[in-house]
Amino acid sequence: MDNQRMMYRRRRRRKRRLQKLIPVGVAIVLIVAIIFAGVKAGWFESLFYSFEEADxxxxxxxxxxxxxxxxxxxxxxxxxxxxxxxxxxxxxxxxxxxxxxxxxxxxxxx
Amino acid sequence: MLLYTTSEEVISAPLNARSYNKSTGPVSTPYTICLEEKGQLIVALDYVKLYADISYELYGGNGEPYRARILTEAQTRQEATVTKEQAVRVAEDKKSKILANMKEGDKLIVLDEGPEWTKVRTQDLITGYYETRFLGDTVDVQIPAPEKHTEPAFTYISKDGPIRLIWDMVTNETANGGLKDRLSGQQGLTTISPTWFFVADNDGNIESIASHDYVESAHGMGLEVWGLVENITHNADLKMYELLSYSGKRAFLIEQLIQYATEYDLDGINLDFETIPTEAGECYVQFIRELSLACRSAGIVLSVDNYVPTESTEHYNRAQQGLFADYIIIMGYDEHYSGSNESGSVASINFVADGITNTLADVPAERVINAVPLYTRIWIESPKSETELAAEDPNAEYVPYNLEVRTLGMDDAKAAVAEVGTEARWDDETQQNYAEWQKGDKTYKCWLEDGDSLAAKINVMHSNNLAGIAAWQLTYANSTAWTALSQF
Incomplete structure (x- = not known):
C-alpha cells in the first residue's frame, strides 16, 4: 500500500515537472522557427555585409x-x-x- | 596656333586663347581652347566637338574623382534593374568595401554576369560587383550616336567625261616651243601638264618657265593646261619640313602659284611634291588643304600626284588629300626604278591594280586618275666576281649581279629589242611583252611598254571607273600610246 502510494506520488511529480517544461520547449521551437524563417527571408543578412566605404x-x-x-x-x-x-x-x-x-x-x- | 580647315576656310585658335578666328571674325569661348601640359598640346573637347562627332559625360568632382565617358558612335549597352537595395562592391565578396549604394529600381550596366556576382558599372561610371540575385533581367539599351557636327560641304571641279592628260617635261623656256608639232598624232587628249614651276629654296621661292604662247597654243587645240609644280629639280637643297611647316611659307608658295595661274591663264595646278619625309607629312597635307582653298576660289583645278600606296608613304595621307583636292593622280609606275638593285617591270599589272585598289580605299573613283608610263627600262645584269660577292654585307639581300639600267621611250625600247633580233614574248604575270638576250656575260632584260601592256592597264582602270588616265611623258609617246590613251 505504502509502495503503491509512493509510486503514484512519483508519477504525479514527474507529470507536473513535464507539464512545467512544455512552455520552454514551445518557446525553443518558436525561436528556432523564427530564426529559420528569418534566415530564409534574409532578415539577418545585413549582419554579414561590410558597411565600410571604399576610397x-x-x-x-x-x-x-x-x-x-x-x-x-x-x-x-x-x-x-x-x-x-x-x-x-x-x-x-x-x-x-x-x-x-x-x-x-x-x-x-x- | 591650332588650325582646322573646312572646305571654305582655315579656322585658327592661338595657344592659351579663349577665342578662335574665323573668316567672319573672332569667336569667343567660355574655355581655353588649347594649352600645353606636361610638354604636350592639349585641346578642349568642347572645341573638338565643333568639328567632330563626339560627346562626353563627366561625373564626379566635389571630393570625388572625375570620371568620364566619351562617345563617338551609337552603342548597345546591357543593363539590369536593381531589385534589392544593396551596394556595388570592390570585389565579389559581401565583406568587400562599398563603391556605391544602389536603390531598388536603379539601373546598372552589366559587364560580366556570373552566378553569384555580376561585374557592373553604375550610370555615373563606377565599376564593381553586385550580387546577381538582386538584379533583374538583363536588357539591351540603345545609346544613340552623338549629334553630327555641321560644316560646309566640299565641292569639286569636275570635268565632263574622262580626263586624258599627258605630262610635258620641259626643263627650259625654249623647250616650250613647237607644242603643236609635238602633239601631232595625239587623239582624245584633254589636258597637258607642263613641268613649269620649281620650288627653288626653303623660303618658298618658285622658279617658273611658264609660257603664254604655250598656253595659247594648248587652248587653241582644246586642251586644258595644268601647270606642274615640283620639288625635284632643287631637291638636294630643299628641306620639306623646313619649307612647309611655316604658315607664312605655305602662304607664300600658294600666293605665287595662284599668281602664275592667273597670269598664264592656267586651268589647273598639278602638285608633284615627291620624296616627302615622314616628319613633313602633316605639313604637306596642310599645304594641300590651304592650296585647295585658294584654287577653288580662283576656279583652278587642283590635282596631286601620288606614289602607289605603300606603308612607307602612308604619311602622304591620301584620304585627306582626296578630301581637299579635285583629283588624285596615281603615278602607277617605277615599280622598279633606275636605282633598283634588281631588274624588273616598271609597271606590272598587279602593281598597277594594287595601286588603284589601295588609293580607292581613301579617295572616290570619280576623282582618281591613274598614270601610265610611256617608257620602260632595259636592265643589264653582269655577274658579280668572287671578290665582289665576298666583300658584300652578309645581311644585305643577295643579288648575284651588278646592274646597269637604261630608260627608254616606247619606240626606242622596241627598236633596241628588234636590233638584237630577239622576239619579245607575252608574260602573263606582268601583262607585258618581255624580251631577254645575252651579250658576252651580260644578260639584257626588258619588260616592254606597248599597246598590249597599256590595254591591260586601261582595262583595270575601266573596271574601277576611274576619272581619267595620265601618261609620263610627251617625248616618250608614239602613235600606239596616243591610240591607247584615247581608248580610256
Missing part, C-alpha cells in the same frame, strides 16, 4: 582632382586601368595627337 581615389588610381578617368563602355576592364584626361573648370582636354587619331585628323598644329 574612390584609390579605386580609380586617380592622379588628382584635375584629371578624369575615361571609362570605355566597350571595355569591361578595371577602372584603375583606364586612361586619364585633364579637366579644367569642368571642361575635358585631350592631347592633339590622340584627337587626330581618334576623332578627326584634320586638326593641325602650326
Amino acid at each position: 574612390l581615389y584609390a579605386h580609380f588610381g586617380a592622379i588628382g582632382d584635375d584629371y578624369a578617368v575615361i571609362i570605355d563602355d566597350k571595355d569591361n576592364g578595371d577602372d584603375k586601368e583606364a586612361r586619364q584626361l585633364k579637366v579644367i573648370d569642368g571642361v575635358m582636354y585631350q592631347d592633339l595627337d590622340s584627337i587626330k587619331e581618334e576623332y578627326n585628323d584634320r586638326f593641325y598644329w602650326d
Whole structure:
C-alpha cells in the first residue's frame, strides 16, 4: 500500500515537472522557427555585409582632382586601368595627337 | 596656333586663347581652347566637338574623382534593374568595401554576369560587383550616336567625261616651243601638264618657265593646261619640313602659284611634291588643304600626284588629300626604278591594280586618275666576281649581279629589242611583252611598254571607273600610246 502510494506520488511529480517544461520547449521551437524563417527571408543578412566605404581615389588610381578617368563602355576592364584626361573648370582636354587619331585628323598644329 | 580647315576656310585658335578666328571674325569661348601640359598640346573637347562627332559625360568632382565617358558612335549597352537595395562592391565578396549604394529600381550596366556576382558599372561610371540575385533581367539599351557636327560641304571641279592628260617635261623656256608639232598624232587628249614651276629654296621661292604662247597654243587645240609644280629639280637643297611647316611659307608658295595661274591663264595646278619625309607629312597635307582653298576660289583645278600606296608613304595621307583636292593622280609606275638593285617591270599589272585598289580605299573613283608610263627600262645584269660577292654585307639581300639600267621611250625600247633580233614574248604575270638576250656575260632584260601592256592597264582602270588616265611623258609617246590613251 505504502509502495503503491509512493509510486503514484512519483508519477504525479514527474507529470507536473513535464507539464512545467512544455512552455520552454514551445518557446525553443518558436525561436528556432523564427530564426529559420528569418534566415530564409534574409532578415539577418545585413549582419554579414561590410558597411565600410571604399576610397574612390584609390579605386580609380586617380592622379588628382584635375584629371578624369575615361571609362570605355566597350571595355569591361578595371577602372584603375583606364586612361586619364585633364579637366579644367569642368571642361575635358585631350592631347592633339590622340584627337587626330581618334576623332578627326584634320586638326593641325602650326 | 591650332588650325582646322573646312572646305571654305582655315579656322585658327592661338595657344592659351579663349577665342578662335574665323573668316567672319573672332569667336569667343567660355574655355581655353588649347594649352600645353606636361610638354604636350592639349585641346578642349568642347572645341573638338565643333568639328567632330563626339560627346562626353563627366561625373564626379566635389571630393570625388572625375570620371568620364566619351562617345563617338551609337552603342548597345546591357543593363539590369536593381531589385534589392544593396551596394556595388570592390570585389565579389559581401565583406568587400562599398563603391556605391544602389536603390531598388536603379539601373546598372552589366559587364560580366556570373552566378553569384555580376561585374557592373553604375550610370555615373563606377565599376564593381553586385550580387546577381538582386538584379533583374538583363536588357539591351540603345545609346544613340552623338549629334553630327555641321560644316560646309566640299565641292569639286569636275570635268565632263574622262580626263586624258599627258605630262610635258620641259626643263627650259625654249623647250616650250613647237607644242603643236609635238602633239601631232595625239587623239582624245584633254589636258597637258607642263613641268613649269620649281620650288627653288626653303623660303618658298618658285622658279617658273611658264609660257603664254604655250598656253595659247594648248587652248587653241582644246586642251586644258595644268601647270606642274615640283620639288625635284632643287631637291638636294630643299628641306620639306623646313619649307612647309611655316604658315607664312605655305602662304607664300600658294600666293605665287595662284599668281602664275592667273597670269598664264592656267586651268589647273598639278602638285608633284615627291620624296616627302615622314616628319613633313602633316605639313604637306596642310599645304594641300590651304592650296585647295585658294584654287577653288580662283576656279583652278587642283590635282596631286601620288606614289602607289605603300606603308612607307602612308604619311602622304591620301584620304585627306582626296578630301581637299579635285583629283588624285596615281603615278602607277617605277615599280622598279633606275636605282633598283634588281631588274624588273616598271609597271606590272598587279602593281598597277594594287595601286588603284589601295588609293580607292581613301579617295572616290570619280576623282582618281591613274598614270601610265610611256617608257620602260632595259636592265643589264653582269655577274658579280668572287671578290665582289665576298666583300658584300652578309645581311644585305643577295643579288648575284651588278646592274646597269637604261630608260627608254616606247619606240626606242622596241627598236633596241628588234636590233638584237630577239622576239619579245607575252608574260602573263606582268601583262607585258618581255624580251631577254645575252651579250658576252651580260644578260639584257626588258619588260616592254606597248599597246598590249597599256590595254591591260586601261582595262583595270575601266573596271574601277576611274576619272581619267595620265601618261609620263610627251617625248616618250608614239602613235600606239596616243591610240591607247584615247581608248580610256
